[in-house]
Amino acid sequence: MLPPRITLPSLLQLYQWTTRPIEFMEEATRRHGDCFVVRFPQNPPFVFLSNPELIRQVFTGKPEDLLLRPVNRVTEPLLGKNSLVLLDGEEHIRERRLMTPPFHGERMLSYGRAMRAAADRAIDRWPLDRAFSLHGEFQRITLDIILETVFGLSEGETFAHFRELFVRLLNVGSHPAMLFLSATLPASRVLRLLSLGSEPLHLGPLKADVSRALPWTQLSRLMREVDAYLFAEFARRRAEGLKGREDVLSMLMQARDEDGQPMSDQELRDEAITLLTAGHETTATALAWTFHHVLQRPEVEQKLRAELDGVAGSGPVEPGQVNRLEYVDATLKEAMRLLPVVPLVGRVLRRPMKLGPWEVPAGMAVLPCIYLTQRRADLWPEPTRFEPERFLGRRLNPYEYFPFGGGARRCLGMAFASYEMKIVFAQVLQRVRLRAATRYSLQVRRRAATLAQGDGVPVLVESRAHVADTSHSAQTCSV
Template structure:
C-alpha cells in the first residue's frame, strides 16, 4: 500500500526523540559502502537521527537531502538494509517496470503482517501476488464504481449534516469517520449500525499498532513482542485484543454469507466470495480476512488524509475554490450534482490530483532488490531497498514549475507522466483502489463545496505531520462552517 520505508509498508511513525541539528546535513557526503559496491551518497548523521528526521520533519528532511545529494541518495535506517531514495524518473521507470520477482514490493511490507496477515496483497510477492491481484482487481474497476456512488454520497451528506455551523472543528477527524464508514459499508457490506460502531472503535485501536511495526534486519516487526507486553499491562492499549475482535466480526460475516444467497450483493466481500481462481478454487476464510484487513488498512486513512488536505488547499486558495464552485454549479441539476457527471468535472479532478502532488499521503514506495542489479552505471547489491520518492519527484522544479505552489491548472494542461507523478505507486503493484479513491474523494469534495461555505480557523497554516501511517496536515485542519445548504 502504500509509500513506505523498508520492511514497513505504511511509512514511519512519529516519536519524541530529539532531532539531529540541521548542520549535520552539511557535513561532507560519505560514500555508503556495501561490500565492494558504492551506493549513492547520503546524509552522514547516525541512522537513528535519520529515522527521527523522517518521523518528525519528513518533507523538510527529504527536501534537504535532495538539495544536498541530488535525485538519488542513500538513507541509513537502524536495523534495515541501505534505503535508496530516488526522484530520478529514469530509475523510477526501471523500478516500476522491473521484473516483480526481482523488485520485491511484498517483502518491503513484511512489517505489516501482524495486522494484515500472511495472505495480504501487500505482503505477497511472485505468483501468489499475481494470482490474488487478478481475483480482487475486477471488484474495483470502472462500472463497478457506479454501484457504490450513491452509498458514498449518502454517507458524506449524513456527515455534512452533523458538522457544526460557526464552531471550529478538525475536518480530518470527520473525513476519517466518513472514509471508514465507506469501507465498512461498500467493501465489507456491513449494514448493522452497532457492528459498524464496534468496528470503528477497534480500528482506531489497531491503527495504534502501526507505532510498533518497526522492522528488524529480516524485515520482521521487531517490536511486536513489546506491543503485546504493553497490551497485557494496559488493556486499553491492547491492539491485539482489538485485532481479535475485528477478526471475530469478519469471520462471522463470512460464515453468515456462506449460508445466504449473495448473488445480488455488490459489496467487495460478497464479490470476492463468489470469485474463482484460475483453477476453480475460491478464497479461504483466512485469505478473505487478510484481504479485507488490507483494504481496510490501505483504504481509509489514505483517502481521509487527502480529503482533509483538499479542504485545506481550497481554503488557502480562494481562486481555486471559486473556480470549483462555478464548475459544480454549472453541472448541478435541481440542487443535485448527478453522480454520472462527476468525471466530467475537470477542475475537480485537477484539484484532487494537485492535492496529491503537493501533499502526497505517502512520501515513498519501496522494493527490496532480490539480486544485484546494475542500473544506469551503478551496481546495487541484493537486499538494498530501492525506493521511488513520491514527495521528492512531485517537488522537482524541473518537472513541475513552482513545485511549492498549489496550482490545479497544471493538471488541465497536459497528460501526466507516470514516472513524474505517482501518488498511487506504480507498475504491477500500483494501488488497487486508485479509481475507488478518486471517486470517493471527488464525491466528498464536490458535496462539501456545493453545500458549505467554510474557511480554516483564522491564523491556521498546516504543517506536514505524521498521523498513523500518513503524511497529514497538523491539527487535522481546523475549519469553521459559515453556512450550509440542505442535502
C-alpha cells in the same frame, strides 16, 4: 559505485524520518541530489530516487527481481502475511486477479450514491460557527463508505460497533511506539509481542495495569476482537448465501482462481483489514489536504463552485456526472502532487541493478520518492505553488506523477479512491461554505505510513446551502 549516503547514525536517521519526514527528505536531496542512500536499523539500505528515468527503470523492471515484502514488512503485524501489499511473485499475481473485479472502474457507479449518503450524514452534523477537525470528519466519512461498500454493512448497531472498534484499532496501530518497534524489529519479534499481549497476565496489580496500557497489548486485544467478528461474518454469509450481494467482501468470497480455488478465511481476513486500513486513512487525508489548499485560494474555490453549478445545477452530483468534473479532478491531483499521502514506494532487489551511473547490489531497496519527484522544479514550474490548472489538458507521465504508486504494483483501489474523493469533495462544496478556523502554519506529522495534518485542518461552517436531491426523479425519468 553506490549513490551518496547520509552519514548520520542509522537510529538517528530513523528518528528524523519518523518525526520530521518532510525536512528529512528535503535536506537529503539538497545535499546529495536526486539519488541517495538512507540507513535504518534492521533494514536493508534504502536508495531514494527522484529522477524520472531511474524511476522508470524500477517501475518497468521484472517483478520477480523487485520484491515488496521486505519493504512493507512493518505492516505485517496489523495486516497479516497474506495482505496484497506483502505478496510477491505468483502469490501476488493470483491475489490481485481475485481482487481486481470489485474495483473495476465501471463498478464505481454502483457505489456513488452510498458515498454521497455517507458524506451527507456527516455534513448534517457539522455545527455552525464552531471549529472542528476536517481530517477527523473525513475519516468518519471514508470509514462509513468502506463499511458499506466493502463490508456491505448498513447503519445500525453492528455498523456503529465495528466503526468504533476499527477506529481504536487504527489509532493504536499507528501509535509511534508501534511504528518504531515495527521499523526496528523483525516482524516475527513484533508478532511475538502481540501474542504475549493475548496471554493471561500473572503479575502484580501495578505491573498488570502497565502491561494492559502498552500499545502492543492494546493492539493484540483489538485484533482478536476484529478477527472474531470477521471470521463469524464469513461463516454467516456462507450459511445465508452470497447470491445477490454486491459489496466487495461478498464478491471476494465468491472469487475463484484459475484452479477454481477460493481465498481462505485467513486470506479474506488479511485483505479485508488491508482494504479498511488503506482505503480509510489515505482518502481522508488526501481530502483534508485538498481543502487545506483550497481554503487559502478563493479564486480556486470560485472556479470549483462554477463547475459544479454547470454540471449538476441545483442538485447533487450524480454518479454518471463525475467524469465531467475536470477542475475538481485537477484540484485533487494538484493536492496529491504537493503533499502525497504516502511519500514513497519501494522494492528490494533480488539481483543487482544499474541505475544511471550507480550500481545497486542485490539486497538493497530502491524507493521511488513520490514527494521529491512531484516537487522537482524542472518538471513542475513553481513547484510549491498550488495550481490546479497545471493538470488541465495535461497528459501525465507515470514516472513524474505517481501518487498511487506505479508499475505492476500500482494501487488496486486507485479508481475507487479517485471516484470517492470527487463525490465527497463535490458534496461538501455544494452543501456548506467553509473557512479556516484560525491562521495556522502547515504541520505535517506521520500517521502510520501516511503524512497527515498535525492540526487536522480546523475549519468553521459559515453557511449551509440546500441541494435538492434529484436522484428519485432522475431514476423515474430513465425507466
